[in-house]
Amino acid sequence: MIERLRSAWLGALTSVALAATLLFALVIAPPDSVQGDAARLLYLHVPAAWLAYLAFFVTAVASALYLWPRTRRPAWDHLAGASAEVGVICTGLTLFVGSVWGKPIWGPWWEWEARLTTTAVLFFLYLGYLALRRLGGRGAERRNAIAALIAFVDVPIVHFSVNWWTTLHQEGSVFNDRMQVSITDPLMSFTLWLAVGSFTLLYVWCCITRMRLLELEDGQAERDLARAIEARVAPTATVSA
Amino acid sequence: MSFASEAVLIAAKDLRIEARSRVATAQILPFGGIVLLLFAFALDPRRNVLPTVAPGLFWIAVLLSSLLAVSRSFAIEADHGARDGLRLAGLDGGAIFLGKAAAVAVELLALEVILLVGVVGLYDVEVHGLVVIVPAAILATVGLAAAGTVYGVLAAGLRVRETLVPLLVLPAVAPVLLAATRAFELALGEELADAWRWTSLLGVFAVVSSMVGVVAFGPLLEES
Numbered sequence: 001m002i003e004r005l006r007s008a009w010l011g012a013l014t015s016v017a018l019a020a021t022l023l024f025a026l027v028i029a030p031p032d033s034v035q036g037d038a039a040r041l042l043y044l045h046v047p048a049a050w051l052a053y054l055a056f057f058v059t060a061v062a063s064a065l066y067l068w069p070r071t072r073r074p075a076w077d078h079l080a081g082a083s084a085e086v087g088v089i090c091t092g093l094t095l096f097v098g099s100v101w102g103k104p105i106w107g108p109w110w111e112w113e114a115r116l117t118t119t120a121v122l123f124f125l126y127l128g129y130l131a132l133r134r135l136g137g138r139g140a141e142r143r144n145a146i147a148a149l150i151a152f153v154d155v156p157i158v159h160f161s162v163n164w165w166t167t168l169h170q171e172g173s174v175f176n177d178r179m180q181v182s183i184t185d186p187l188m189s190f191t192l193w194l195a196v197g198s199f200t201l202l203y204v205w206c207c208i209t210r211m212r213l214l215e216l217e218d219g220q221a222e223r224d225l226a227r228a229i230e231a232r233v234a235p236t237a238t239v240s241a
Numbered sequence: 242m243s244f245a246s247e248a249v250l251i252a253a254k255d256l257r258i259e260a261r262s263r264v265a266t267a268q269i270l271p272f273g274g275i276v277l278l279l280f281a282f283a284l285d286p287r288r289n290v291l292p293t294v295a296p297g298l299f300w301i302a303v304l305l306s307s308l309l310a311v312s313r314s315f316a317i318e319a320d321h322g323a324r325d326g327l328r329l330a331g332l333d334g335g336a337i338f339l340g341k342a343a344a345v346a347v348e349l350l351a352l353e354v355i356l357l358v359g360v361v362g363l364y365d366v367e368v369h370g371l372v373v374i375v376p377a378a379i380l381a382t383v384g385l386a387a388a389g390t391v392y393g394v395l396a397a398g399l400r401v402r403e404t405l406v407p408l409l410v411l412p413a414v415a416p417v418l419l420a421a422t423r424a425f426e427l428a429l430g431e432e433l434a435d436a437w438r439w440t441s442l443l444g445v446f447a448v449v450s451s452m453v454g455v456v457a458f459g460p461l462l463e464e465s
Contacts, residue, residue: 124412131408135399139464146457147395147409153453154413157446161416164442165423 007208014205017198024191032188041101043191047199048093052119055087055203056126060152063145074218075211077141080148081133082210084126086203091123114166118159125151125158247332251340256347258317265348269309273352276302277359291364296425299360300418304385306352308407310345311389315397324397324465334459338390342454346386353378370428373436377428380443381421387450388414394458398465416446 025043032039059080066076098116099109110116129151133144242250259265280298284290291298318324327337360366368374392409396402420442427436 121412121415124408128405128409128412131405132395135401135405137399143395143461143464146461150391150453150457151413153449154416157416157449158412161419161442164438165419 003212007205007212010201010205010208014198014201017194017201021191021195021198024187024194029188029191030185035105038101038104039188041097043195045094045097045101046192047196048090048097049119050196051199051203052087052090052094052122054200055083055090056122056152056155058083058207059087059126059129059148063148063152066141066145067149074141074215077145078211078214078218079207080145081214082207084129084133084148085210086206088123088126088130090203091119091126094119095123112166114159114163117162117166118155121158121162122155125154242332244333244336247336248339248343251332251337252343252347253340255314255317255341255344259313259344259348262317264313265310265352269306269313269348270352270355272309273302273306273356274359276305277356277363281363286364292366295360295364295366296429297418297422298364299356299425300381300421302356303349303353303382304411304414304418307345307349307385307389308410310348310352310386311393311410312403312406314341314345314390315393315402318397324462328462334462335455337462338387338394338454338458339451341393342383342386342390342451345390346382349382349386350379353382366429368429369431370433370436373428373433373440374425377421377424377436377440377443380440380447381417381424383447384417384443384450385414387447387454388417391450391454391457391461394461394465397462417443420446 021043025040029040029043031037062076062080062083065071066073066080095116098119102111103109129144129147132147133140277298280302281291284294318327357368361368389406389410392406392413396405396409399405420439424436424439424443427433427439
């Protein structure tokens with residue numbers, strides 16, 4: 001009960017913070033001197049990208065804690081799953097918003113830039129992890145935790161190789177300079193920080209809510225099993241009685 | 242039995258099964274060949290793009306074939322409780338991993354030699370820089386086989402493994418495709434110093450994925 005109340009407070013706080021972010025991002029913050037209103041997309045793009053990486057990091061840590069025998073609790077598995085789900089949504093959002101922003105600023109929808117490409121590979125890497133999680137079954141928690149750690153080990157290698165690829169072949173590319181948006185306006189940088197903060201709250205709230213749902217699903221599965229055993233046992237019990 | 246001889250035992254078992262069943266030679270090899278032909282249809286040979294993109298096409302063909310090889314490597318243990326037998330054989334999980342990965346790597350290397358001949362013949366590629374191409378191919382193959390074997394056992398007991406393995410493996414081995422393609426391109430263009438840099442990245446991937454496999458394979462086999 002107390003937990004639910006706390007989650008309700010967190011939900012309320014998140015809503016207020018998001019409303020404030022919306023107000024600042026769309027109305028109060030000035031348009032960028034070079035990019036105009038397109039720069040406002042950054043107030044969604046930057047938090048989404050940050051959360052994607054945070055979420056995958058949390059998934060890896062929670063998976064490691066699940067694998068470590070002393071800290072093994074179902075809650076870590078739930079956290080890993082909840083965080084990865086939010087992470088995949090954020091990664092998809094990062095790519096989508098990045099493309100929408102890139103079209104007026106760069107010209108093409110997509111640019112083979114290191115961070116963008118790494119994020120795209122990451123998206124598919126964790127889609128695979130979520131597909132694996134959906135399967136469940138015996139020993140699924142341990143299997144999922146190992147898979148999450150393997151994916152996490154792969155991330156730096158993907159990043160490094162893609163980085164090398166793009167810098168070796170596109171040296172002096174104009175796009176890398178144009179990637180940078182120099183935020184000097186204090187109102188704009190405040191809005192950006194507010195957006196990062198409020199979306200992080202949203203991430204925490206989503207994780208908590210999703211974890212509780214996963215816990216209930218586990219409980220349901222156990223109840224189903226108990227009921228099935230009871231149904232199998234009951235007829236013989238009446239016969240013998 | 243020592244760790245190494247256990248690994249050799251498993252590799253020999255897998256290769257013996259392949260030699261007798263001929264699935265690798267009768268199915269996976271022709272698959273690689275038809276992929277090479279289809280690339281030529283997609284990228285009209287008369288426009289002369291094939292020699293330029295040949296390294297990438299070669300590695301895509303190898304990558305797709307490696308998915309089949311990995312699936313096959315675990316399909317041979319799917320029936321008649323063979324995986325239970327493997328689990329109960331008392332062998333070290335890491336050794337089983339190395340054995341299975343080595344068998345896949347040997348199959349892939351044989352495939353690569355034939356595909357390379359195909360690429361040279363069909364795509365009109367002149368081979369230079371073999372001194373880099375050979376180690377790059379070996380390291381890339383070790384990386385592909387190791388990563389594939391880890392994901393193979395991860396999905397081994399699952400009903401949807403045929404569809405799941407490609408989704409798990411392809412993003413994970415993206416760095417191998419990238420590095421192996423660049424290494425081949427640079428080696429063919431005789432820019433050997435840069436080709437070695439990519440080859441070293443392939444080495445890092447091969448070592449990391451092999452280490453991950455040695456550690457993770459045992460627990461994953463238990464849960465499969």
